[in-house]
Amino acid sequence: MPLDDALTTRMADPDFWAAYLFEDDAPEPDLDDEDDEESFIAEFQVGEGLGLVLDLDIVTGYFDLALTAPELAEPITVGWDDQAHFHPHTMRWSELDLLARALALHDPRLRHPGPVLALLARFVVLDEQDDPDVITPLMDAAFQLVRPRPGTGLRPETRDWFELRDLRGCGLRWTTGDNGCLAVEQADPDSAPHDLYSLRTPGSSDFPFAAWTALVNRAEQILAGATAAPSLRAPAIRTALDRCTTAEGRAHLEPLAAALQTAKAVHPVLVRALTEPVSRAESCWAVETLAGLPGGTLVKQWYGPSPLAGAQxxxxxxxxxxxxxxxxxxxxxxxxxxxxxxxxxxxxxxxxxxxxxxxxxxxxxxxxxxxxxxxxxxxxxxxxxxxxxxxxxxxxxxxxxxxxxxxxxxxxxx
Structure with missing residues (x-):
């Protein structure tokens, strides 16, 4: 179970997110109280022994992300975050979005956008390839699901996170090594406004590159498998899907949902995202997946410019x-x-x-x-x-x- 009952209950408490996000109004823990201990484990498995393990120590504010793989004797830390000696720059936004979609398909309890983005976004590093128009609606929807509040518009948690993880203009470069795996480095840290803190640097012996690549590949396989049903190629579904893949596509979801409900072997998570979505963003990623579009393609069309696009x-x-x-x-x-x-x-x-x-x-x-x-x-x-x-x-x-x-x-x- 990715989120056990204890963690699910704790996440429903507003104080949890204030502490987890390092908000300045979070309650101060009593570090001298031996009974005041709170630690949780969240496991996000995509099958074949591959997954991520998030270790949350709420009292000390230390959060560790580890990778599991068949060839690893035990979970290997790929990043951690605290308010002292952090190394949180573990993955790209595109990787997190991919993993969150795959996890939603693999385990229907992990709706996307939702807890996976809200919990794991702290381990993302953003660079020039990352588009606020694509990212903002998904993060807003994720925080709204796990931390509901009245109103719409840009979530303060989204802006805080974006500014904290935004290393655009800091000379980041992703390269493919001899092992065929992506690594990140910073061209000139001395002149950059923010430093890169990552284990995933070229030649690093601390990062399990091959296992990480296997994790990403497994996520891609899950998405591909979710749209492999021959019934999805039926003319009625393709016609309904084409109408949804436009800027006004959100107005045509009902016919697509009806067509999918009568088709055979369609992934139930994708059907639910269209018939019972918790947010428009959930329907959006489902349509993207069904249409085979790159992640974020429809988000830009359905939501338009992000409030963060011109933010300073x-x-x-x-x-x-x-x-x-x-x-x-x-x-x-x-x-x-x-x-x-x-x-x-x-x-x-x-x-x-x-x-x-x-x-x-x-x-x-x-x-x-x-x-x-x-x-x-x-x-x-x-x-x-x-x-x-x-x-x-x-x-x-x-x-x-x-x-x-x-x-x-x-x-x-x-």
């Missing part, structure tokens, strides 16, 4: 002088700034560190506190809000604001 963000560093200030000064200021940015939909802020020195009596004195700030879409508005908060806390004259790497240029505080 700026990473800033704020240094606060805290000597001779109350102990709570920096924490209260950054908390106030984070709340204001989030309320305006402009981003977030968090404390990242600080510096100390010893005074004449040998005591440790806090000299400064550093904070990371993310401003989205409207930099002038973001800077204006930062200025307002700094002045409210009488800190504008001594604070230093600058862009994050690779060009840490100072920014005048308005």
């Amino acid at each position: 963000s700026w990473e800033l560093c704020l240094t606060l002088a805290t000597q001779d200030r109350p102990a709570e000064h920096a924490r209260l200021l950054i908390s106030d700034l984070n709340d204001a940015l989030k309320q305006e939909g402009l981003g977030r802020a968090e404390i990242t560190g600080g510096t100390t020195r010893r005074d004449a009596l040998g005591r440790q004195v806090n000299v400064s506190t550093s904070a990371a700030i993310l401003v989205r879409d409207e930099l002038p508005r973001g800077l204006s809000l930062i200025s307002q908060i700094l002045r409210r806390h009488n800190a504008a004259d001594t604070a230093e604001l600058r862009h994050a790497a690779p060009s840490p240029a100072s920014i005048p505080i308005p």
Whole structure:
């Protein structure tokens, strides 16, 4: 069972996703409480001994992804994520989407888009080949399924994830090695705005390349097998399918669903995706699969441009002088700034560190506190809000604001 009862129940708790996604309002675990332990295992098997095992330690915030294969004596870690020494860049978006489709076909309990995307997207690395128009609707639908809420539009979880895993413009290059397997490398990490953290680099002895390739190949076989029934070539089904593979195709799903229900040997998951979909995105990938279209082809047509397509963000560093200030000064200021940015939909802020020195009596004195700030879409508005908060806390004259790497240029505080 991929998601056992304990994990399924825990995933229904909003606190689970706040902790799993490292959201700043997640409840703080009591690491000293021996009874406060929460760990779960999710196994995503595609058959023939191939699959992925996700080990979730909610209390410590450590999440390990391992690969199983017949030739491996035990699951081999292919990536992990925490808030310290992470290596989460394991797979491409196209691989995750493929695996999620195959898992949905192999195990009907894993609806797509749904828990597979929501849980495993943290192990994706995005590059120039990845299109927000293709990705956004699927991730929005996945989070809506596992974390329902009223309303429509871009999910905050989708944007947070996309920005965190977006390494476009960071010099990533995928190459096929002598073993015939794909590996990823970064051309010039010193000049890139973000670093690649991956075990899947050329020549790595830590990544099970052959087993990973076998996993992907097995997923492709499952999709091919799901559309091998001769009945799918019947004229009535082909005509109905052709009408669905257009920009307005979602309006023609009913005739296709009716035709499939009367056909023989059609995969029940594909029929369900058209007759009882939990989202339009579920019907979309089913039509793509039935039509033999590359993943994402219809997503672009049915959903149009993603809100993330033209989105911009700026990473800033704020240094606060805290000597001779109350102990709570920096924490209260950054908390106030984070709340204001989030309320305006402009981003977030968090404390990242600080510096100390010893005074004449040998005591440790806090000299400064550093904070990371993310401003989205409207930099002038973001800077204006930062200025307002700094002045409210009488800190504008001594604070230093600058862009994050690779060009840490100072920014005048308005």
